[in-house]
Every structure is written in structure tokens, then in C-alpha cells.
Amino acid sequence: MTYAISVSDLVKTFGPTRALDGLDLTVRTGEVHGFLGPNGAGKSTTIRVLLGLLRADSGTARLLDGDPWRDTAALHRRLAYVPGDVNLWPNLTGGEVIDLLGRLRGGLNEKRRADLLERFELDPRKKGRTYSKGNRQKVAVVAALSSDVELLVLDEPTSGLDPLMEAVFQECINEERERGRTVLLSSHILAEVEALCDRVSIIRTGKIVETGTMAELRHLTRTSIAAELASPPNGIANLPGVHDLKAEGNRVRFEVDSDKLDAVLKQLVDSGVRTLTSQPPTLEELFLRHYEDAK
Amino acid sequence: MIGTWNLVRLALRRDRIILPVWIIAIVGITLSTATALEELYPVGQARQQLSLTANTNPAFLAMLGPLRDAHTLGGLLAWRWGLLAALAAGVMSMLLVTRHTRAEEEAGRLELIGSTVVGRHAPLAAAVLTAFGANVLIGGLIVALLLGKGLPAEGAIAFASSITVTGWAFTAVSAFTAQLSENSRTANSMAGAVVAGTYLVRAAGDSAGDSGPTWLTWLSPLGWAEQVHAFAGDRYWVFALPLALVVVLLTTSAVIVTKRDVGLGLLPTRLGSARGAPSLRSPFGLAWRLQRGSLIGWTAGLFLLGVVYGSIAQAVGDMVNDNPLMKKVISAIGGSGGLIDIYLATIFGMIGMISSIYLVQATLRLRSEETSFRAEPLLATPVSRPAWVASHFLFAIVGGALVLGAAGLGVGLTHGLREGDVGGILPRMLGAALAQLPAAWVVAGIALVLFGLFPQLTGVTWGVLGACLVLTMFGPVMKLPQLLMDLSPFTHLPKLPGATWTAEPLLWLVGAALVLVAAGFAGFRRRDLTT
Numbered sequence: 001m002t003y004a005i006s007v008s009d010l011v012k013t014f015g016p017t018r019a020l021d022g023l024d025l026t027v028r029t030g031e032v033h034g035f036l037g038p039n040g041a042g043k044s045t046t047i048r049v050l051l052g053l054l055r056a057d058s059g060t061a062r063l064l065d066g067d068p069w070r071d072t073a074a075l076h077r078r079l080a081y082v083p084g085d086v087n088l089w090p091n092l093t094g095g096e097v098i099d100l101l102g103r104l105r106g107g108l109n110e111k112r113r114a115d116l117l118e119r120f121e122l123d124p125r126k127k128g129r130t131y132s133k134g135n136r137q138k139v140a141v142v143a144a145l146s147s148d149v150e151l152l153v154l155d156e157p158t159s160g161l162d163p164l165m166e167a168v169f170q171e172c173i174n175e176e177r178e179r180g181r182t183v184l185l186s187s188h189i190l191a192e193v194e195a196l197c198d199r200v201s202i203i204r205t206g207k208i209v210e211t212g213t214m215a216e217l218r219h220l221t222r223t224s225i226a227a228e229l230a231s232p233p234n235g236i237a238n239l240p241g242v243h244d245l246k247a248e249g250n251r252v253r254f255e256v257d258s259d260k261l262d263a264v265l266k267q268l269v270d271s272g273v274r275t276l277t278s279q280p281p282t283l284e285e286l287f288l289r290h291y292e293d294a295k
Numbered sequence: 296m297i298g299t300w301n302l303v304r305l306a307l308r309r310d311r312i313i314l315p316v317w318i319i320a321i322v323g324i325t326l327s328t329a330t331a332l333e334e335l336y337p338v339g340q341a342r343q344q345l346s347l348t349a350n351t352n353p354a355f356l357a358m359l360g361p362l363r364d365a366h367t368l369g370g371l372l373a374w375r376w377g378l379l380a381a382l383a384a385g386v387m388s389m390l391l392v393t394r395h396t397r398a399e400e401e402a403g404r405l406e407l408i409g410s411t412v413v414g415r416h417a418p419l420a421a422a423v424l425t426a427f428g429a430n431v432l433i434g435g436l437i438v439a440l441l442l443g444k445g446l447p448a449e450g451a452i453a454f455a456s457s458i459t460v461t462g463w464a465f466t467a468v469s470a471f472t473a474q475l476s477e478n479s480r481t482a483n484s485m486a487g488a489v490v491a492g493t494y495l496v497r498a499a500g501d502s503a504g505d506s507g508p509t510w511l512t513w514l515s516p517l518g519w520a521e522q523v524h525a526f527a528g529d530r531y532w533v534f535a536l537p538l539a540l541v542v543v544l545l546t547t548s549a550v551i552v553t554k555r556d557v558g559l560g561l562l563p564t565r566l567g568s569a570r571g572a573p574s575l576r577s578p579f580g581l582a583w584r585l586q587r588g589s590l591i592g593w594t595a596g597l598f599l600l601g602v603v604y605g606s607i608a609q610a611v612g613d614m615v616n617d618n619p620l621m622k623k624v625i626s627a628i629g630g631s632g633g634l635i636d637i638y639l640a641t642i643f644g645m646i647g648m649i650s651s652i653y654l655v656q657a658t659l660r661l662r663s664e665e666t667s668f669r670a671e672p673l674l675a676t677p678v679s680r681p682a683w684v685a686s687h688f689l690f691a692i693v694g695g696a697l698v699l700g701a702a703g704l705g706v707g708l709t710h711g712l713r714e715g716d717v718g719g720i721l722p723r724m725l726g727a728a729l730a731q732l733p734a735a736w737v738v739a740g741i742a743l744v745l746f747g748l749f750p751q752l753t754g755v756t757w758g759v760l761g762a763c764l765v766l767t768m769f770g771p772v773m774k775l776p777q778l779l780m781d782l783s784p785f786t787h788l789p790k791l792p793g794a795t796w797t798a799e800p801l802l803w804l805v806g807a808a809l810v811l812v813a814a815g816f817a818g819f820r821r822r823d824l825t826t
Binding site: 044045048051052053054055072073074076077079081083085086087088089090091092093095096097098099100101103104105106123124125126127129130140153 | 478480564566567568569570571572575576577578580581584585667668669671672673674675676677678679680821822823824826
């Protein structure tokens with residue numbers, strides 16, 4: 001297993017604030033890795049350290065087998081970056097910015113450039129100052145995706161895109177995965193990470209609190225169950241792993257830890273099941289729980 | 296028009312610093328000019344001489360207009376400052392109106408306001424009323440000051456009104472241009488072109504000579520300000536012209552407001568190129584795109600400044616000769632030598648400092664690119680930090696030489712033509728201009744060191760430049776200790792073209808600049824990018 005990114009015990013302070021507080025992060029080569037956390041958790045700071053824009057106070061960071069602070073220019077030849085806040089030069093057109101950034105990275109794929117412009121419905125002739133936030137982001141995304149690089153570093157790339165364009169973006173990322181590229185995708189949009197990512201790391205106040213595949217993370221989460229039984233439920237409330245039970249006659253509604261599901265279902269069957277709906281945990285719930293527990 | 300007064304209050308709140316600065320500056324310069332004229336030209340022969348030079352030299356006529364009455368202080372003031380004050384009021388009004396109309400609209404803030412109980416015309420009306428009020432305040436203060444100095448009321452009111460009403464005229468001009476483009480910079484450039492154009496048109500008329508097209512002056516709102524003949528006839532009827540212009544332009548603008556959509560302009564936005572030009576492939580290619588406009592503007596501006604100073608050098612030499620006080624002031628700054636050379640040395644000293652503004656501006660572009668997060672995507676490409684810094688700093692180093700060279704060229708050509716010796720004078724003037732470079736490089740080096748090591752303090756560079764200006768220009772007159780004046784790099788420059796050429800101080804300055812630049816580059820390599 002090779003790693004495109006491996007970070008351990010990274011610390012970065014800005015005056016009294018500890019933006020990164022012993023962060024560990026590994027991204028495997030060829031995977032789409034979700035980097036999830038609320039605003040201010042340290043996602044952008046981590047990315048900027050990885051890009052050599054900020055210098056870490058301590059800890060180690062390796063990017064494509066190089067040191068992001070010392071081997072900056074050589075590493076940047078092999079990656080493309082979409083910043084969270086895309087600001088364009090007011091009097092340069094989108095097309096000019098795409099060409100500039102692409103050429104600086106060592107050339108861009110003309111066919112993909114044209115194809116992406118069409119799919120994202122972006123007019124490259126408009127000046128930077130006239131683009132909306134979403135369109136500025138599209139400029140940076142098109143520039144990044146039409147470069148032939150090994151690693152894509154995307155910092156909340158869809159925060160200004162409408163749902164239609166977000167679907168286009170997800171298509172594009174899936175294509176990148178098929179091409180064998182590694183993607184680090186930071187986001188606080190949970191559905192996006194859920195739809196796209198092979199593995200996810202969750203960051204909170206400068207630390208990774210959880211990391212794993214979607215399947216692994218679901219073990220930590222609860223399934224919601226709603227059932228109508230033949231007789232009033234008994235004993236369910238006392239089973240381990242059951243939370244927020246609401247019983248009303250023969251109807252019952254509760255949440256259960258995913259790894260305790262088996263025992264709870266047996267108990268339900270004993271009572272006679274008429275209807276049953278269960279909802280898998282969404283990343284959203286997982287996410288909310290993490291932050292509620294921590295409070 | 297509902298909500299107009301609330302918007303006026305908002306405009307005054309937002310402009311609570313900048314507007315008083317403009318007003319105090321215009322009124323303050325009026326007062327200091329009047330005081331200086333009183334001292335420099337006591338009644339008698341000096342005024343006769345001045346009148347003769349001012350009304351025969353075309354460069355003076357083009358710059359300031361004719362001197363209609365040299366016998367009264369009012370007449371002198373109207374000549375020396377009347378036109379320029381009207382110009383200043385015009386620029387103030389133009390910036391104010393665009394700031395509160397098109398710029399707000401472009402930023403989308405007007406939409407927010409438009410969704411509240413505010414009439415369709417209220418934003419434009421509020422901006423126009425604010426500008427009108429500011430100009431009235433300027434006029435009122437000037438009248439009060441001049442009456443305090445004992446000048447006749449009729450002339451003082453005519454003089455002050457010519458400033459106020461010109462301010463109104465340009466208020467109306469920019470209220471109109473704000474309707475045309477959806478971009479505030481374009482709106483300002485259009486209004487600015489009108490302001491510059493009206494100045495040039497009347498300059499052509501004023502300097503045309505009796506047989507030339509003197510009627511050109513009547514085509515310009517700034518010409519109308521002159522035609523009032525403040526303190527020399529006080530022709531109040533001339534005010535009918537700018538007032539009519541105001542009515543026409545404001546009515547037209549108000550009609551356009553009701554016809555167009557919020558956010559759009561009357562002129563369609565032009566689309567740019569879909570592809571980057573072949574030159575747009577390196578950090579320098581980008582820096583050229585971002586800085587070329589400023590470089591071209593500064594080069595042209597300094598060339599024109601050189602032309603103006605060069606063409607009056609001879610006449611000023613004569614004038615200074617006739618005025619013992621001015622002779623004293625000039626030789627304190629310009630050193631010894633022929634009077635014209637002394638004058639030119641003073642001019643080149645000034646040009647050196649003005650050009651330093653360009654060098655600092657070109658250097659600090661680095662900082663504004665960084666804080667607006669436009670450096671971040673660039674530095675995430677294979678572009679190294681030193682390469683990016685160099686791409687912009689080159690404009691300070693080489694661009695600075697170009698700007699100073701243009702000024703030297705302007706002075707050399709015009710002064711040379713007047714003296715009939717371009718071949719001899721031009722190289723001397725170019726040399727004198729370029730000799731300013733090492734000091735200007737030191738100032739740019741200070742800007743770069745701050746950028747590399749203390750990025751939050753880059754603004755201090757302007758304070759440093761201001762201090763250098765005070766030390767070198769006014770130090771000798773204020774009799775400051777030499778040790779203090781030596782702090783300014785400009786103090787160490789040989790006072791060319793009069794003084795003897797010495798390379799030693801220039802080499803020291805270049806050395807100091809090199810150290811500063813190296814420290815700036817090293818500092819930026821090590822520090823965090825501002826995020």
C-alpha cells in the first residue's frame with residue numbers, strides 16, 4: 001500500500017490558537033479521500049501545510065514522497081489545487097485564468113478543457129470580476145481537472161455550485177478515480193462525501209477524530225427503526241444499544257447502535273412484526289453525534 | 296425618492312473619514328496658497344513680472360489659465376489655485392458619486408437596500424445630494440476664510456462658487472456615467488476621462504494665443520470656472536452654463552434609472568478572450584498583465600510632468616532671479632550653480648520622490664495579491680516563491696527606471712528645444728533623472744523587507760516615504776539637523792544637473808537597496824502565506 005499523503009502529529013499554531021493539534025492523516029494512492037469537518041476545524045490549514053503555503057510547527061507531513069515545505073515546486077508539478085475561496089483577477093477572463101494555471105502546471109489537456117467547459121456550462125470569455133462565487137469555483141475546478149496530475153487537492157470545491165452542477169462535479173470526480181488519480185476532497189457537505197469517497201477522515205478542532213471506509217464508520221452509528229408489532233413491545237427498552245425509544249400502543253420507534261442490531265431484531269420478531277422500516281445511518285447523523293458527544 | 300435622507304446619512308457615515316479629508320485639503324490649500332502668495336509677491340514690481348510671465352508662457356497658461364489681475368491678492372489666488380481647486384472638487388465629486396451608486400450596485404449591496412422601503416431614484420438622489428452638500432460646504436468655508444483675510448465679498452463668493460458649481464457639474468457627469476457601465480471602474484474611468492478632457496480642452500484654448508482657437512475654453516466646465524473671472528469682474532452669469540449642464544445630465548440619468556434593470560448598465564459588457572495569450576504562461580506574464588496599465592500610465596504621466604517642467608524651466612529661472620525670497624528657498628534645496636540648474640535639481644528631486652510612489656505601489660502589489668488570496672493558487676503551482684516575488688518586484692526596479700527616464704526625457708526635450716541645444720541638454724537631464732533611481736530603489740527595498748519579514752506592516756512604507764519627503768524637501772528650510780536629514784536616502788543624491796557628479800553615494804545607496812531586497816526575498820521564503 002502506498003500513500004499519497006501521510007501526516008503524523010502535525011501541529012500548527014496561529015498566535016494563541018492551535019489550528020492543528022497533533023493531526024494524523026493518511027491518503028492512499030488512487031483513492032478519493034473525504035476530509036470532513038465543520039468550518040474552522042482545520043481542513044484548510046491542513047491543506048495549506050500540505051501545499052507548502054504554511055509551515056508546520058511540529059510533526060511530519062509527506063506528500064507524494066516529498067517534503068511539502070522543501071520540495072514545493074517539484075511536488076506542485078504533480079498536483080492541482082482548488083482553493084476554498086476562489087478569487088480571480090478582476091480583468092482576466094476565466095479562460096485566461098484556466099490557461100495560465102494549466103500552463104504553469106506544465107500544460108493542460110485541450111480536449112478535457114473544452115469538454116469540462118461545456119459540462120460545467122461556463123463561459124470562459126467573462127472577466128473575473130463578473131463571475132459569481134459558483135462560477136469562480138468552476139474556473140478553478142476546470143483548471144485543476146484539465147491538468148494531467150497525480151493528485152487533486154480540492155478544498156470545499158462545490159460550496160457555491162447548484163445541485164445540477166454538483167452532480168456534474170461528482171461525475172467528474174468518479175472519472176478521475178477511474179483514471180487512477182488520488183483525490184483529497186475537503187467538505188462539510190456530507191452527502192457529497194458519502195457519494196464520492198472511498199475513505200473518510202473526520203477532523204474536529206485540529207485533530208482527526210475518526211477515519212475509515214464508509215462501512216467501517218457505520219459501525220459507530222445508529223440505525224433508526226420504526227415498527228408496528230402484534231403485541232405491545234416488552235423488554236426492548238432494556239436491551240443494550242437502544243436509544244430514544246418511543247412506544248405508543250403497538251407502535252414503536254427507536255434508534256439502535258448498528259452493532260447491537262441483531263439482538264434487538266430477535267426481540268422484535270418475538271413480539272410479532274406487522275410492519276418494519278429501518279433507515280441506514282447517514283453520514284450526517286454520524287457527524288452530528290461526533291460533535292454532540294464532544295460538547 | 297422615499298428613503299433618500301436615510302441613504303444620505305448612510306453615505307455620510309461611510310465617508311466620515313474620506314470626505315472631511317477632501318474638504319479640509321481643498322480649503323486648507325486655499326488658505327495656505329493665499330498666505331504664501333501674500334508673502335512671495337508683495338505689492339509692486341514682483342507682481343508685474345509675474346503677470347508678464349504667467350500670461351505669455353504657454354505652459355503656464357495651459358496649466359493654470361491666464362492671470363487676470365495681478366494687483367490684488369484675490370486675483371493672484373484665482374489664477375494660482377482657482378482652476379486646480381475646481382479640478383479637485385470635480386475629482387472628489389466624481390469618486391463620491393460612483394462610490395455610492397455604481398460601486399454599491401456592482402457589489403450587490405444596492406439590491407439589499409432596494410428591497411427595503413427605498414424609492415427607485417433614492418440611491419442616485421442620495422449620492423448627488425451628498426456630493427452637492429460637500430461642495431457647498433467647501434464653498435462656504437472658503438468664503439468665510441477669504442472674508443477673514445479681508446478680501447472683497449463679491450469676489451470671494453464668485454471664487455468659491457466657481458469651485459462649488461464645478462464640483463456640481465462633475466457630480467452630474469459621474470451620475471450619468473454611473474448609468475452607462477455595470478462596472479464601477481469603467482464608470483470612474485469614463486468620468487475621469489471627461490474630467491481630464493475638460494482640463495486639456497481648456498488648456499488648449501488658454502494657451503492658443505490671441506489668434507488661436509480661444510473659444511475652446513468655453514467648451515469645458517473647467518473653462519467656465521475660469522470665465523467667471525473671480526476677483527477680476529465677477530461674471531456671475533457664466534454660472535448659467537454649468538447649472539444648465541447639471542439639469543440636463545441629472546434629468547437624463549434619472550430617466551435611465553427608471554428604464555434599466557438593477558445591476559445592468561446602458562452599455563453592454565464586453566466579453567474578453569476565451570483563451571490566454573501565449574505570453575500568459577509564466578508568473579512574469581501574469582505580472583505584466585496586472586501591472587502594465589499602471590506602468591504605462593505612470594510613464595506617460597511622468598513624461599508629461601517632465602514636459603511641463605522642462606518648458607517652464609527658462610521662465611522660472613528668470614522669475615526666481617527677480618524674487619529674492621524664492622531664490623533663497625530654491626537654493627536651499629537645489630544647491631548651488633546656475634539658477635536654472637538649481638530649479639531643475641529641485642524638480643528632479645521632486646520627480647524622484649513622486650516616482651518612488653510608483654515603485655512602492657508596484658512592490659506592494661505583492662501584498663495585495665497575497666491578502667486577496669490570488670497568490671495562493673499561483674504558489675500552489677510549480678511557481679516558486681522567489682520567482683513570484685521577482686515577477687512583481689521587477690516592475691519596481693526596471694519600471695522605476697522607465698518612469699524616471701520618461702521624466703528626464705520630457706524635461707530634456709522641452710528644455711533643450713527652448714535653449715536650442717537638445718543634443719547637449721537631453722543626456723544631462725536623463726542622467727539627472729536616473730540618478731534618483733538608487734534612492735527610489737532603497738524605498739522599494741524597504742517595502743520589500745516589510746513584505747518579507749513584517750507583512751502586516753507594509754503600509755508603513757508610505758509613512759517612510761512621507762518622512763523622506765519632509766526631511767529632504769523641507770529639512771533645509773526648517774533647518775533640521777543634518778543627522779536627521781541623512782536618514783532620507785534622497786538627501787544623499789548629488790543635486791544634478793547643477794552639482795558635480797559623484798558615484799560614491801549612489802553606490803552606497805545601491806548597496807543598501809541590495810541588502811534590503813535580499814532580506815525581503817529571504818524573509819518571504821520562510822514565512823507563512825497570509826491566509
